[in-house]
Amino acid sequence: MSDETSVESRLLGSADIRRLAADLGLRPTKTLGQNFVTDPNTVRRIVRCAESGPGDVVVEVGPGLGSLTLALLPHVSRVIAVEVDPVLAGALPSTVQKYAPALAGRLDVLRADALRVAELPGPPPTALVANLPYNVAVPVILHMLETFPSLQRVLVMVQKEVADRLAAPPGSRTYGVPSVKAAWYADVTRAGAVGRTVFWPVPNVDSGLVLMRRREPPEGVERKAVFAVVDAAFAQRRKTLRAALAGWAGSASAAEDVLEAARVDPKARGEQLTVQDFARIAAARTSPRQ
Structure with a gap:
């Protein structure tokens, strides 16, 4: 060759x-x-x-x-x-x-x-x-x-x-x-x-x-679940994640619960998060609550 x-x-x-x-x-x-x-x-x-x-x-x-x-x-x-x-x-x-x-x-x-x-x-x-x-x-x-x-x-x-x-x-x-x-x-x-x-x-x-x-993607969560969070977060990028993810999570309070479980500030905005942060949010929603 x-x-x-x-x-x-x-x-x-x-x-x-x-x-x-x-x-x-x-x-x-x-x-x-x-x-x-x-x-x-x-x-x-x-x-x-x-x-x-x-x-x-x-x-x-x-x-x-x-x-x-x-x-x-x-x-x-x-x-x-x-x-x-x-x-x-x-x-x-x-x-x-x-x-x-x-x-x-x-x-x-x-x-x-x-x-x-x-x-x-x-x-x-x-x-x-x-x-x-x-x-x-x-x-x-x-x-x-x-x-x-x-x-x-x-x-x-x-x-x-x-x-x-x-x-x-x-x-x-x-x-x-x-x-x-x-x-x-x-x-x-x-x-x-x-x-x-x-x-x-x-x-x-x-x-x-x-x-x-x-490189290997974040572990423990499906790509479609993560991309759904990303789409929701940036659809209203000027809003805090608590508000932007309300429709995705079912309500603003439910979004706040998921975000706190994922160790992400509910007052943050999507543009501040890494792909690993989004993966944790998706995983927190699908994981049973402790």
């Missing part, structure tokens, strides 16, 4: 991207969040930040015209590209055959909506590496982490605002539901900023890289 991974791809530049799109009669759509990366240095940087290696089976969501796919293929065992657009899904194997013929055997293309994918071809994936459409980034990340426990790392390029939310610590202004739910699965860190000029068409926002390393 080490000899094979030294084979390089010819990466796509701006002219390549426009030519491929023209050949396909493709006009990028906002509906699918299609902004194609035209800068080879950016995709090289993504692969480097993803810590990709010869043993990795990478699932790439939204490969588009293949910029990141071509950068990944020389460094990993396999790339499973999940693409919802039938035109792009159909064209990707030919693009890889043209630009990296020696690596074409490492690619699988699955035409599917990533939010509905329940299984993937081949060996279990070890990493998710993707330039994600802004409008579905968080749901896709959470769905993939839940559906494929074999995923050990995630490196995604997302809208800067989404990157900030995913990596936000408790107590910060951007800390919220995405922050807590991502923390259930992994340690989350920012891995750098990406300017808007590396895309075609140029979006109206900047982007950021987020790296997630999977």
Whole structure:
């Protein structure tokens, strides 16, 4: 494998991207969040930040015209590209055959909506590496982490605002539901900023890289129970937990009882709590009272 991974791809530049799109009669759509990366240095940087290696089976969501796919293929065992657009899904194997013929055997293309994918071809994936459409980034990340426990790392390029939310610590202004739910699965860190000029068409926002390393979730409580508390706490984030969790617990006084049993201040607010705090709240509600 080490000899094979030294084979390089010819990466796509701006002219390549426009030519491929023209050949396909493709006009990028906002509906699918299609902004194609035209800068080879950016995709090289993504692969480097993803810590990709010869043993990795990478699932790439939204490969588009293949910029990141071509950068990944020389460094990993396999790339499973999940693409919802039938035109792009159909064209990707030919693009890889043209630009990296020696690596074409490492690619699988699955035409599917990533939010509905329940299984993937081949060996279990070890990493998710993707330039994600802004409008579905968080749901896709959470769905993939839940559906494929074999995923050990995630490196995604997302809208800067989404990157900030995913990596936000408790107590910060951007800390919220995405922050807590991502923390259930992994340690989350920012891995750098990406300017808007590396895309075609140029979006109206900047982007950021987020790296997630999977770790064990809190023990003794189910994910759905914890996520229900998180959703309730942030649905009315300006309220104290006693008030915000009243509907979830049955009443404000019941919420206070659960919070005290979980050793969480009823006067606190959701943005002050860690994922472990939310797990204790969920566990306190389901545990028999002492």
